[in-house]
Amino acid sequence: MSKLKYESPNIKQIHAGITSKFGESSTLKPITHINTVPVKDLINTYGSPLFVISEQNIRNTHKEAYHAFSTRYPNVQFAWSYKTNYLDAVCKVFHQEGAWAEVVSGFEYRKALKNGVSGDKILFNGPDKSVEDLTLAIQNNSPIHIDHFDELFSLVEVTNQLQKRAKVAIRVNMDTGIKPLWDRFGFNYENGQAWDAITKIMYSKNLDLVGLHTHIGTFILDPNAYYIAASKLADLAIHIKKKHKHDIQYIDMGGGFASKNTLKGSYLSGMEISPSFNEYAEKITSALLNAGFSTEDLPLLILETGRALIDDAGYLLGTVLANKRLSDGRRSMVMDFGVNLLFTSFWYNHIISPAQECSLYTEDTVMYGPLCMNIDVIRDSINLPPLNKGDHVVVQRVGAYNMTQWMQFITLRPRVVMIDVKGKPHLIRDSETSEYVTALEKIPNHLESLDL
């Protein structure tokens, strides 16, 4: 007689409370496949933990976002935000979909060039651009988004030395009702600083003001903030036309669209409260279309959306290392991935699903990573069925920031696989080795010998 499938015996106390009719179903569905590829096969082939990216999901999401804007506004361009995920394979998918590159450092700028993006389609943002970076960007005819007056003056010097003109935009910060106000980047709209920067550029010898840029914050749940931001940039553009008889070629609304992840402390899930691309598009395009531009002067609308385009495409597969009972009776689980790989677990209550069939019985569980550090908590409370040592889980919506902000700390970073549109997995980043990590270290001579 065949034996029954084992699931450890568990019991939990029922605490009566007021029932809530709000919120999505708490029924837990196992994720056994990603784009038709069995999770088990992926882990057997590439190991655990493992990041998996769905190419189809990236392409679908980009198309959905582009459709939302291009059906409302005649001239739309997306620029892929490199810092959100700059694995070359990921960037190339976005570029194949037609996205330009948006970079915030010399490192990212060179990555975009190497990925085949022509200089005039690389938007150079950020507060840290060296003279060498600026020179490279000027020579490649890239739009440089000026962050502060020191950078503006550096640019004037560099262009004078090179005897070349530079295409520039300014980043504008402003009050859109969103707190905190991101006034550390760019020039302020309300106190006249932005207009001051515009005037300096317009009277400079070698700078061509081609655009206006803003980036009002991150994970913005109120689309109306974008209406205010777009209105203020449009107002600047119209005044530039009036005063200087100069047309602004593009308005860059930056990023900050929320993904469907659930922020820590949020009562409702991201699935329920995050605005759709259509909602953001409606606000931004309405503001621009109603601003007073003549039809022929309507500027190109650029969007640097990162998180909302890639979060859903990323998965982290992991394995249970141990089950433990805490002193207060709660169940805890130690996984083979921690906050070193899942940086976003500091911000989100990630959805984590079993990767194999399981019972409907769940228990409140604390999920820890493998690091010998108290802060290594993936979820401080998650309802999961009993999982045995060696069972696998799938963390969803991890495509944004984790593969750029991950840390080489205590353990080595794992492989990253991309599943192509035909369902074939490709290794797009290999796992680190001890040799790779220590290759840059040097030992002073007097520390070479040991006598233990």
Added chain:
Amino acid sequence: MKLKKSIAISENGFVFNPEIGTSFTTNSLGVAVLKQLKNLTTKEEIRASILKSYEVDGVTCEKDLDDFLRMLDQYNLIED
């Protein structure tokens, strides 16, 4: 050890302690173990019956059973 006489268990895993009014849910193997505990039994006997019926190795079974029995004790559901 033995389940306290007053404890009620349903087939689908609802457990009720009428002495102090607490209630619990347990999974299918939890129900099986609690049923076995209705009669005086030992940990070894429970372990043997689980190993006989389920796809599990001895170490995992012992570890999980220890944990489950500790929880039953903590919830005041069993007596020696």
